[in-house]
Amino acid sequence: MSSVQRPDSFGRFGKFGGKYVPETLMHALEELENAFNSLAADEDFQELDGILRDYVGRESPLYFAERLTEHYKRPDGGPLIYLKREDLNHTGAHKINNAVAQALLAKRLGKNRIIAETGAGQHGVATATVCARFGLECVIYMGAQDMERQALNVFRMRLLGAEVRAVHSGAATLKDATSEAIRDWVTNVETTHYILGSVAGPHPYPMMVREFHAVIGKETRKQALEKWGGKPDVLVACVGGGSNAMGLFHEFVDDKDVRLIGVEAAGFGLDSGKHAATLTKGEVGVLHGAMSYLLQDEDGQIVEPHSISAGLDYPGVGPEHSFLKDLGRAEYHSITDEEALEAFKRLSRLEGIIPALETSHALAYLEKLCPSLPNGTKVVLNCSVCTVNRLECASMN
Amino acid sequence: MACCNVETIFGLGNIGRKLQVFPSHNYKASVISCVAVGPSQIPQVPWKLVFHEKERSLLSNEKYGIYGGKFVPETLISPLTKLDYEFNSALRDPLFQMELEVTLRDYVGRETPLYFAQRLTDYYKSINRGTGPDIYLKREDLNHGGAHKINNAIAQAMLAKRMGCKSVMAATGAGQHGVATAAACAKLSLECTIFMGSLDMERQPSNVLLMKHLGAKVKSVNGNFKDAVSEGIRNWVNDLETSYFLAGAAVGPHPCPTMVREFQSIIGKETRKQAMEKWGGKPDVLVACVGSGSNALGLFHEFIQDQDVRLIGVEAGGSGLDSGKHSATMARGEVGVYHGAMSYLLQDEEGQIIGPHSIGVGLEYPGVSPELSYLKDIGRAEFSSVTDEQALEAYKRLCRLEGIFPALESSHALAFLEKLCPTLKDGEKVVVNLSGRGDKDAAAVFNHTPKHE
Numbered sequence: 060m061s062s063v064q065r066p067d068s069f070g071r072f073g074k075f076g077g078k079y080v081p082e083t084l085m086h087a088l089e090e091l092e093n094a095f096n097s098l099a100a101d102e103d104f105q106e107l108d109g110i111l112r113d114y115v116g117r118e119s120p121l122y123f124a125e126r127l128t129e130h131y132k133r134p135d136g137g138p139l140i141y142l143k144r145e146d147l148n149h150t151g152a153h154k155i156n157n158a159v160a161q162a163l164l165a166k167r168l169g170k171n172r173i174i175a176e177t178g179a180g181q182h183g184v185a186t187a188t189v190c191a192r193f194g195l196e197c198v199i200y201m202g203a204q205d206m207e208r209q210a211l212n213v214f215r216m217r218l219l220g221a222e223v224r225a226v227h228s229g230a231a232t233l234k235d236a237t238s239e240a241i242r243d244w245v246t247n248v249e250t251t252h253y254i255l256g257s258v259a260g261p262h263p264y265p266m267m268v269r270e271f272h273a274v275i276g277k278e279t280r281k282q283a284l285e286k287w288g289g290k291p292d293v294l295v296a297c298v299g300g301g302s303n304a305m306g307l308f309h310e311f312v313d314d315k316d317v318r319l320i321g322v323e324a325a326g327f328g329l330d331s332g333k334h335a336a337t338l339t340k341g342e343v344g345v346l347h348g349a350m351s352y353l354l355q356d357e358d359g360q361i362v363e364p365h366s367i368s369a370g371l372d373y374p375g376v377g378p379e380h381s382f383l384k385d386l387g388r389a390e391y392h393s394i395t396d397e398e399a400l401e402a403f404k405r406l407s408r409l410e411g412i413i414p415a416l417e418t419s420h421a422l423a424y425l426e427k428l429c430p431s432l433p434n435g436t437k438v439v440l441n442c443s444v445c446t447v448n449r450l451e452c453a454s455m456n
Numbered sequence: 457m458a459c460c461n462v463e464t465i466f467g468l469g470n471i472g473r474k475l476q477v478f479p480s481h482n483y484k485a486s487v488i489s490c491v492a493v494g495p496s497q498i499p500q501v502p503w504k505l506v507f508h509e510k511e512r513s514l515l516s517n518e519k520y521g522i523y524g525g526k527f528v529p530e531t532l533i534s535p536l537t538k539l540d541y542e543f544n545s546a547l548r549d550p551l552f553q554m555e556l557e558v559t560l561r562d563y564v565g566r567e568t569p570l571y572f573a574q575r576l577t578d579y580y581k582s583i584n585r586g587t588g589p590d591i592y593l594k595r596e597d598l599n600h601g602g603a604h605k606i607n608n609a610i611a612q613a614m615l616a617k618r619m620g621c622k623s624v625m626a627a628t629g630a631g632q633h634g635v636a637t638a639a640a641c642a643k644l645s646l647e648c649t650i651f652m653g654s655l656d657m658e659r660q661p662s663n664v665l666l667m668k669h670l671g672a673k674v675k676s677v678n679g680n681f682k683d684a685v686s687e688g689i690r691n692w693v694n695d696l697e698t699s700y701f702l703a704g705a706a707v708g709p710h711p712c713p714t715m716v717r718e719f720q721s722i723i724g725k726e727t728r729k730q731a732m733e734k735w736g737g738k739p740d741v742l743v744a745c746v747g748s749g750s751n752a753l754g755l756f757h758e759f760i761q762d763q764d765v766r767l768i769g770v771e772a773g774g775s776g777l778d779s780g781k782h783s784a785t786m787a788r789g790e791v792g793v794y795h796g797a798m799s800y801l802l803q804d805e806e807g808q809i810i811g812p813h814s815i816g817v818g819l820e821y822p823g824v825s826p827e828l829s830y831l832k833d834i835g836r837a838e839f840s841s842v843t844d845e846q847a848l849e850a851y852k853r854l855c856r857l858e859g860i861f862p863a864l865e866s867s868h869a870l871a872f873l874e875k876l877c878p879t880l881k882d883g884e885k886v887v888v889n890l891s892g893r894g895d896k897d898a899a900a901v902f903n904h905t906p907k908h909e
Contacts, residue, residue: 113569116598147565191859408671411639
C-alpha cells in the first residue's frame, strides 16, 4: 500500500481522480499544486498551526463516550467508543480546517478573490468566515432552492461580508451551484481562487483537501497513544463528498490492522431511488472534473440525490474513497433517514451532545457494528458537525 | 470532618473508587494536570502530591463586604449549609478535581484559546491615528454548548452526582444555562427539569427544543426569569433529599455565587497562563459583559489581587439609561435584597423590582452578583453600559472583521471597545471575554436589520 502513490503525479488514485477540466483551468490547477507543495516547507505553515490553535480551537478532544459505550455493552463486554470532537471547532464543523488553509494558500498565490459553492450553507459559512478573517473578497454560489430553505445561513454569509449568488439552472441545488462556480473560475482564474469544500473535484483538490483535514487523523493517533497506549481498531465517519472521513482515515490507511468504515446516506432506502449512497449504488463516471463513483441513470445523467441531511446530499464522492472501496481497504455502508434520526436522539440523551444529521449517520451504523465487535475494541467515530446552534433543529420535532 | 489536606485524605484511604496505575503523568503546582486513561479510570495519585492551597479568604465568608449573605426562609438554611460543605469538600478532593479537569478537556473542549484579533486591533488603530491596544478574545464561544455556562453546569452536575442526588432542577432566562444543564445531566444520567419563563420561551424557541432533545423536562412558568427561579426553588424545597438546584448565575444565597464564580474562574486561570506564554506578561485590561456577572467573575477573579490589571464590566443599556428600558444594575440600581442575597438591584421607590430589558436576553437580570457589587464599591472594578444599537453594531463588526459571530450578550463587551480604545496607550493588552457564540442571535439581528442592508 505504501508503495502506491496516492495520488500519483497525474492526480489519479488507481483509475479514479484525474483532471477532467477545460484547457483554461489546467494552468491554474498546476499553479495551485505547485503552491501547495512549496507551502509544506514554508513558515506560512507555522502560521497555519497558530491559526488552527487560536482561531479554530484545535486540537479537538478525543472524548470517551461512557454512556454510549454502556449502551452497546453485552454480557460478554463490548467495544469502547470514542468521539473525535470536530464539532467543537470554530463554526461547529470540520469544514473550517480546509477553508482556513486554502485561504492562506490563496493569499500566497496573490489571489484576493475567493469563490465557493455550498449546498445547505455549511461550507459557504466556513468559506465566508475565513474570508472575513483574512480580508478576502468572497462570492458564494448557492442553488436558488437551497437559498430559500436556508435563508438564515444566507443572512449569516452576508453578515460575514460575502456575496451570495443564486443559481437557477438545473435543479437549483448543490451540483448546479458547483457547475456555476467552476464556470466563474474558468472566467476569473487570474484573480480568483476556488475553495472546493470536499475531497472531490479535479487534482490537486482531492489531495489538498485531504491533507488539510489530515490533522484530524494525526491528532487521533497521538491521543489514542496517550489514552490507551495503542491505535484505534475501527474508524467510522459519515461520507457525503468524503472530506471528514478522509481527514480521519488518511493517517491510518497504511495501518492494515485499523478498519476504515464510511457511512453514506440511504435516504428513504436504497431501493426507493431517493438516497445518496454513491458507493453502494453508483457507477463510475466523471463529475466536476474527477473520475469517481456517481449516481447516474442509464443515459449518464446525474440522479438527484436525497438525504434528510443536507451535507450528505451529493451525487458523487471523492475519488480516493472510490479507490479505497475497490481496493477493499475501506468498507462503505449506508443508513436511512429514520435510522439517522434515531441515532441523533440517542447521542443527545446519552451524552448531552447534539450531533448534526450528517454525523448521526455514522452514529447510526454503530447499531449494526457494535454487536459484532469483541470486548475492548477501540472505536473512534468522527463527530464532524454539531447542531447546538443550528436552527434546523426546529424541523426535527 | 473538617476540610483536610491531601495527604490526610490518602492516609485515610477513604476514596471508595477503583484505582488503576497509569504510567506517566505530570503535575503542576496548583493545577493537577493528567492524561485520562479512558473509561472511568482515574489515575492513581502518588502519595506525595503537590497541591498548593490558594488563599481563599472570601470562600468561608458568606459576604463580600455588606453584599451577599443568605436571606432565605428557615427551610433553606440547612440544605444551603450542606451544599456549602459538599462544595468545599469537592474542591479539596483531588479525585474530583482530576475528573473535572478531564471532563473540561475532553467534553467541554478546554482550554479555550486566547485569540489575537488582528483585524479588530488594526481597525481601532486605523481610526485612532495608528495607535491602539492589542485586542485578544478569550474564546468561551468554542466551548461545548457555545458559551461559558457549561463550565459551571458540568461541575455542579458532577457535584450533584457526588452528593448522591438523582435529579437536577434549574431555572433559565435566555436558555443557555438550561441547555448547558440539560447536556450535563444527559452525560451524567441525572434527571433534569428546567424552569423557564413563558415570555422567554417565546423568544428562544430553539433553546427550548434543544433542552428537550437533551432529555430534559421543560416547565413553563408565567412570566420571565425571576418567576422561573422562584418556581424552581419552590420545587426544590419539596424534594431536598434527592434533588439538586443548579444555579447558573453568580447570584442567590451563599454558597451559590461563590460556587458559580469558582467554577467559572478557570477562564481567568487559563488567561493568566496564556498571556504569559504569548507576551510574557499580564493583561492590562479585562472586559466582560455583565448580566448577573458569571462570565465576568470567571475572567476577573484570578486577577483581583493584581492591582495593575483593570477590570471593566459592561452592562446592558437597552434603549438607553434614561429610557427606563435597560438592565444596567450598577448604573441605576440601589442596594437591596433579591433572590436571597444583598446586592445592587433595579428597583423603584417602593422597592418593587423593575423588569429589565436588553437585546441580549442573557443580560436581562434586575440584580447582579454580590461580589461584583462589592468590587464596584471598593473601586476595584469599573462598570459601564452600552445600548442595544451599539451591541448590534459590535456584533456585525466582529463578523465582518474576524469571521466570528459573538453572542449579543458578549457583543456588549465588544461594543465598549469603541469608547475604550482611544483612551489606551499603544500596545496595551486588552482581553475581552467572548462569553458565547452568536449563531443563535442571527435571527434577532436579521429582524433588527433594515431590509435594504
